[in-house]
Amino acid sequence: MDETVAEFVKRTILKIPVAEMMTILQAWGFYLKINCRRTSTSGERKESLVHDLVLLCEEKRARVSDAALLDIIYTQFHRHQKVWDVFQMTKEPGGDIDLFDMKQFKSSFKKILQRALKMAQLYPAKEAPQSDSASSHMGNSARLWVILSRGPFACNMSRVINFLVSVTFRDAEENAVWIRIAWGTQYRKPNQYKPTYVVYYPQTPYAFISSSQLRSSIPLLGQALTIASKHHRIVKMDFRSRYLDSLKAIVFEQYNQTFETHNATTPLQERSLGLDINMDSRIIHENRIEKDRVQKITEEVFGDYPQPRLEFAQYKLETKFKSDLNRGILAERNEPLRCLVKFSSPNLLEALKSLAPAGIADAPLSPLLTCIPKKRMNYFKIKDK
């Protein structure tokens, strides 16, 4: 086993906390091969455990792809350690029904990505700088590969470009596929310690990509994903969070799953709302009517289900300061005021939901705050019309 591979295997296993070691290793197919008689790790020091495991992996000649698979499994268990961006793909209207073939998609994606990277490195394209939410149409590099892949270049390329990028797939629940991409160049093997993850839900237009420092590689990744999944365009949504499951719940509109049916046993009026008025008869509530009104509005806007978990919302303001009071310095500017407002919370939507009932804000709340799940955005740019 190559030294770099051994190091990669060791570092990947070291990342795993001892408490999760068994769960994660047992999900890893290679673990069965190394025939480890261990079934639990209680009472063991991590270093000795890792040492034994790495030796066994070396014995059985673990490859980079095996270690990459373990890395995917680790990331699936610790998905909140990455920040996820949401991308949406679109098709031309009137196209064929999507007959998604997973095998075809995987081989297609790998080929297209490898060729696009090769093209990008051989022919650095004069692409316009990509802004955060601009759509990335097929750039020069991708167009070039489409032309070249049809010609005699096609077969020669695959032999040369295998180590430009290493791609690993793992199927997940709900028909999703996790893709791990480690990026390299013509002169350097792929860097296994800074991979990009893609979580793609086939037959939906959505993919979730982990934020990475390598800005230049994301457009190519987007193009490869778009073409392999038979779409035409990919757009990065202004929606970002660590909580992948919340992003998915919001984008797939699965966060409100309470429906009224005739089978319901609890009549609606008697359901206790989140912030109960105390049942203690010694407490008299003076503004009961106002409290009820606020409660009703809050429930209409936020529903009575647990809110999906987001950690921030950011508003970039480019507006003129409007004030009815004595015109101060701010009101006399000709150019718009630029400022950034960021709301952070362990659970932003629950916090917003409790603002009005707690008396901190008026109900109804500003639509800029309440539109986050409906608009699938938490990055806003507000300009004067």
Place this chain on the structure above:
Amino acid sequence: MDLANTSSQEGEPKGGVLAHLERLEARSRKKFEEPQGTPAAESALRSKILQLRRLRDQLRAAVERHGARVEASAEPDQALQDSEQALERKREDVKAILQAYRFTGLSGKLTSRGVCVCIQTAFQGNLLDSYFVDLVIQKPLRIHHHSVPVFIPLEEIAAKSLQTDLRHFLFSLCEHLNAYAGRKYQADRLQSDFAAFLAGPLQRNALCNLLSFTYKAEPGGQAFPFCARLLYKDLTVTLPTDVSVTYEGTDTPSPSWEEQRASHEHLLRTKPLHHVFAAFARGEERLELRLAY
């Protein structure tokens, strides 16, 4: 609390909060050590207590008597009771009917803002999942929330007919969901009940509109393995639109294999997937099967 003493608080608090607390403590100690009022006042209070207790007992007895009288007088109102019971039974019946409407496949319940539609899917008499669409009745009509899976083209169907023809929207959505549920049911049945016939894993996708598998018509026997690829290009059907059965391997196939292959292709195109394999299980892979249906 003595109001007279606290009036001194209206000015500046003398010595602050601690001093005030000390004063309160001294006062309470004084009260504790003093006798609790004169003996005359005591006995007056005692007799008042006895009076009030007697009054309370009298009132309690009166309430009990009244209650017994009401019960006794209720006995003759049998007719009222019967009609109440009948009404209650009717109410339960209607509730049960409303709940049973679910089994028609398309039912709904009025909500404060519109209607919540329930689509109960079924395939060949088997009840499968149910899906909900909560509609807000406003101009324009809109969907508030729903439980339709994300890969069903709900937005497309809504764009086509939600505003213009609600019935068409609902029927179209029913079609899609029932077809999806039917395809999923067939694929699940194949995977669970006929796993012995499959030579490898069943390849499927979210919509269950592309199925690819390798199978033998006899489980683990001498039969030749075929590769089947079923495409459902129409999302509202439960039978494949395209079927291709091929054989792997480099040997030239004998005419009997070719015949088998053609008949399998035909079966897969015309019969539900799990029925085809049930027929294989019964040993009936030949063309005679066509006559039985």
